[in-house]
Amino acid sequence: MQLEVQSLLARGEPVRLRESLDVVPLLAGMRGAEPVGPMEAELTARPAGGLIEVSGRLTGRIRLACSRCLTPLEETYDIPYAETFKPVPEGREDKEEDADIVPFSGSRLELRPYLESELLLHLPLAPLCDEACRGLCPECGQNLNERECGCRRERIDPRLEALRKLLDGGQQEDH
Numbered sequence: 001m002q003l004e005v006q007s008l009l010a011r012g013e014p015v016r017l018r019e020s021l022d023v024v025p026l027l028a029g030m031r032g033a034e035p036v037g038p039m040e041a042e043l044t045a046r047p048a049g050g051l052i053e054v055s056g057r058l059t060g061r062i063r064l065a066c067s068r069c070l071t072p073l074e075e076t077y078d079i080p081y082a083e084t085f086k087p088v089p090e091g092r093e094d095k096e097e098d099a100d101i102v103p104f105s106g107s108r109l110e111l112r113p114y115l116e117s118e119l120l121l122h123l124p125l126a127p128l129c130d131e132a133c134r135g136l137c138p139e140c141g142q143n144l145n146e147r148e149c150g151c152r153r154e155r156i157d158p159r160l161e162a163l164r165k166l167l168d169g170g171q172q173e174d175h
């Protein structure tokens, strides 16, 4: 998704951009996240005092797995996007102090990497099928939302468990 910078700045009028982006390669390395169709980008690029303001929405559907019970879920995302770009001459060090302004060089602005990182930022780290999801039994793997398995599940702090083993071992040596 490229923006012709010179013609945009010369014309001085907003340009609408619309493109379907294939995000399969982007999400290929993400365990459990799989796009359902492309990401639709609907953006407007506005020249503003030598800067370019790009804003709009990124929408699409994504397949995820519940982080507790691994049940597949499909979610629709609708991510607002807004970024300000500043054209800088090629090879020149940019002294831009404002962290909200993204410097770039060249006559074309490739927006794809910015849109992709926006999507990655908005992917849920721990998606849930339900806030009350009970997850899988750590003993037998039963999905506890479906039925109770009857395993004894004591929540033992691993550090306390190590201490207990150490004390048990010590007692045995005494005998």
Ligand SMILES: [Zn+2]
Pocket (backbone or CB within 6 Å): 066, 067, 068, 069, 070, 071, 128, 129, 130, 133, 134, 135
């Ligand atoms: Zn779940």
Ligand SMILES: [Zn+2]
Pocket (backbone or CB within 6 Å): 137, 138, 139, 140, 141, 142, 149, 150, 151
């Ligand atoms: Zn169980």
